[in-house]
Amino acid sequence: MTKKASQTAQPHGLGEKLLRLMASGNRTKQKARDFRLVRLWSSIGKPGLVNLGLIAILSATCGTVVLFLLNAEAREVEYHGYSRLMAFGFLLLLIIYRWAQNYLIREATQSIETALHDRRLATAEDVLNLSLEDIQTVGLRNVMDGSDTHYSSLSQTLVPIIAGAEGLVLLLFMFAYLLFLSPLAALLTTVVVVLTVAGFLTSRGMLDDDMRRATKAEEKYREITEGLVRGAKELSLNPARRRDFQTDVQNRSEYLAQGRGNAAAHFAGMLATGNSASYLMAGSVVFIMPLISQDSSADISRIMIAVMFLLGPISAVVQTFQQVTTAQYALSEIDAFQERVAALSARREQDTSTEEAESFQSVELVNLCYRHGGEQGFAITDIDFLLTRNEIVFMTGGNGSGKTTLLRVLTGLYPRRTGDIQLNGAATPLYQQQSYRNLFSTVFADFHVFPEPYGLDEAGLKRFEHWLNELGIRDKFGPDLRTIDPAALSTGQKKRLGLALALAEDRQILILDEWAADQDPETRRRFYREILPGLRDAGKTILAATHDEQYFDCCDRRVHMATGRLNLEVNDEPIQ
Structure with missing residues (x-):
């Protein structure tokens, strides 16, 4: 014990x-x-x-x-x-x-x-x-x-x-x-x-x-x-x-x-x-x-x-x-x-600090590598990537190319094998502190819907209600927003709920993993043309994995993953 x-x-x-x-x-x-x-x-x-x-x-x-x-x-x-x-x-x-x-x-x-x-x-x-x-x-x-x-x-x-x-x-x-x-x-x-x-x-x-x-x-x-x-x-x-x-x-x-x-x-x-x-x-x-x-x-x-x-x-x-x-x-x-x-x-120091992260200017990945399941597992290698404040970055790539793995290493969910992650130019530990993870709000493709909006105070609940209205699903909830019934929501509506919860956290960086894949055309259009630019104008930084080629013009820059490697030089032509 x-x-x-x-x-x-x-x-x-x-x-x-x-x-x-x-x-x-x-x-x-x-x-x-x-x-x-x-x-x-x-x-x-x-x-x-x-x-x-x-x-x-x-x-x-x-x-x-x-x-x-x-x-x-x-x-x-x-x-x-x-x-x-x-x-x-x-x-x-x-x-x-x-x-x-x-x-x-x-x-x-x-x-x-x-x-x-x-x-x-x-x-x-x-x-x-x-x-x-x-x-x-x-x-x-x-x-x-x-x-x-x-x-x-x-x-x-x-x-x-x-x-x-x-x-x-x-x-x-x-x-x-x-x-x-x-x-x-x-x-x-x-x-x-x-x-x-x-x-x-x-x-x-x-x-x-x-x-x-x-x-x-x-x-x-x-x-x-x-x-x-x-x-x-x-x-x-x-x-x-x-x-x-x-x-x-x-x-x-x-x-x-x-x-x-x-x-x-x-x-x-x-x-x-x-x-x-x-x-x-x-x-x-x-x-x-x-x-x-x-x-x-x-x-x-x-x-x-x-x-x-x-x-x-x-x-x-x-x-x-x-x-x-x-x-x-x-x-x-x-x-x-x-x-x-x-x-x-015991391999990592327990860190449940709720203190806010320091003001974010940049997060840089330097020669970063991570491998799943031992020497024969899938790996992302030689990753060099700079994410700066107030920008929208799209990450593209085929299924299995390593996009989700890279996002999980970036947010501190996976400990990197080699390389460095630098916050505002300073190196961070192998097992990221909670203050670093507090930079990120995320909606991964396999996100879990909890029965309550844990972690939200009264101000957070107000932001949560605002985004439920913005995303068109406020009517799916009763007056008490502290009770959530996932079974009453479709897959696309669950994704909207996940985004509303992420935005209610009011973190500096928003990480999205194929969020728009299950949305109807009008919601997808509003997401790319209105919501993301509005978040950037409000001081947020967005890194989104996406396949939606018709909206590539909505980002400030685009990077591409292929077989575990990240290509920073991407033109505006559709990716085959």
């Missing part, structure tokens, strides 16, 4: 201790397990765990004494007696047992959920500190799983695991009572339990492996099912594509069913073993004890009641095994994701 996560989680140390305790059984990380256990042992005396331990002991004590009172009152009734004091004590202890059990589960789960909340926040902070390149390297699915999905899986296991832990304490106390009633019965029960645990440990490794395979299969199936929604148009229009897609869905679903079926089979075996062991315990008392000791016959009914009461805690503990396996897998994935994101985030 990151340093920030540890610091954030400090006020809720109990939850972190409980998480480390759950993770301590993960055999895939022996060193990490030993480290966690040492830290847990060193902090076991601190109030949080001691309080929960005392509550668990109180719950187990009450449950055991309830059993004792039942046996005692049964004997009293057998001799035609009745004790109101025992009846009152039974009800009182039952209430305390119920309260203690509820308190233990509630406090433990709430503490763990608070610790998970702190982890999520710390991880989100690290993800927000990553460059776009880092996020794309980690992968969208991994970010979603590491930030949400694994947390959901873990949360679903908390109540059964805490209940199973409480059941284990109760089991120990009731076993002590059974030992008091009959050492022989306790010995027979111990033999059965030892054999059962040995069977559990043998099956545990196979269950762990099956759970991991099932989880991976679930991730793959979830990935393909996104196509049911996102690719609905393409699937409806192409029967062959739909048929192949259905085949892929079927194959992945079969793999998922097989993985879950194998895990369920192993767990069913463990559960059946636990249930059989329960009956075997009772059978050993009824059928074996009389053969070994005749003295125990008089107490056989009391011993049987004690053995039958053991069945509940044993069942709770057995059913916890699968939940513990799921929790440990989710925790290991969360830890691995946190470590990976923290390592990437």
